Amino acid sequence: MSAPPDTFGTYLADTESIVDAGTGRLVDGEASTEGEIGVTDRRLLFVSDETGFVDVRYDQICSIRSESRERLTPRGIGVRLFAVSGALLAALALLLQAVVTPTGRGSLLAVVAVGGFAVAEAVRRTGVDVDWSAVVDALRNADPSLGDGAIRHRWETEYVYARVVLLIGAGVLGALASVGLLVVTGRPLAFALTFVALGGLAAADHGVRAVRRLERRGEGRRTVRTVTIHLVGGQDTTLHLEPTDRIDRVLSRASTTDLPDRHDGPVPGDLEVSRS
Numbered sequence: 001m002s003a004p005p006d007t008f009g010t011y012l013a014d015t016e017s018i019v020d021a022g023t024g025r026l027v028d029g030e031a032s033t034e035g036e037i038g039v040t041d042r043r044l045l046f047v048s049d050e051t052g053f054v055d056v057r058y059d060q061i062c063s064i065r066s067e068s069r070e071r072l073t074p075r076g077i078g079v080r081l082f083a084v085s086g087a088l089l090a091a092l093a094l095l096l097q098a099v100v101t102p103t104g105r106g107s108l109l110a111v112v113a114v115g116g117f118a119v120a121e122a123v124r125r126t127g128v129d130v131d132w133s134a135v136v137d138a139l140r141n142a143d144p145s146l147g148d149g150a151i152r153h154r155w156e157t158e159y160v161y162a163r164v165v166l167l168i169g170a171g172v173l174g175a176l177a178s179v180g181l182l183v184v185t186g187r188p189l190a191f192a193l194t195f196v197a198l199g200g201l202a203a204a205d206h207g208v209r210a211v212r213r214l215e216r217r218g219e220g221r222r223t224v225r226t227v228t229i230h231l232v233g234g235q236d237t238t239l240h241l242e243p244t245d246r247i248d249r250v251l252s253r254a255s256t257t258d259l260p261d262r263h264d265g266p267v268p269g270d271l272e273v274s275r276s
Contacts (some may be wrong), residue, residue, distance in 0.1 A: 004225050007268055008038045008045055011053055016040050020250040026054060027238040037239065039251050044229070046239070056237055058255040062230045064250040075213070083207025090114075090200030097193045103187050105217035109181040116174025118201055123167045227251075 035048030214220035229237040
């Protein structure tokens, strides 16, 4: 993003001019400040309403390193934490289940209950997803007398029927195991922990699906160009730029040679330039 042209006016010397400008973040330890970045024919300027300005003269620069990295967005971090929290909750509930259940049968019934409900939900959500053209071709080769409509109808009916049976069977198994758990243990807490584990699994599943949606939309991660400027005194100045910005490349040229017109041909990509 370009900086307003009048941003650096009060910071420039009479004969100093801006060669390239944009926006970015100045990183200081764990903190970072957003502001405008300007490359002049003499120095690098960073101007911020929060911290004033920082300038780095070219004769103080030893080397410049620029690299692009992918970082998780706040939403990407949030949904991942949600998924991990759900998985941990489910694991903790099952662990407590084993503690409060006096016999191994109770723990087994708890696992069966959770597994049955989880399978039923997975079958319900998945629905019918079949490459029908491949099925039709396979059945026609086995029985050439069948037409396309008959083949599709027969296979679709059998497939859907099998999934319905699996859905109902898994759900009934989960329900029976839950009731059996309450009967065997006689402890409502063990029964309640089963549904806490189910809730944790549901939260983990929701988080995983949210991560996938964000990744498909390109909203889970963002690319940040990190520019590290090594100074003569051993200090470093770090900037975060947008991946499309050219400030780091213009700066590397300006700090090592007489700066040519920045539109005269291509500018090198990520590399490290050292002063002699």
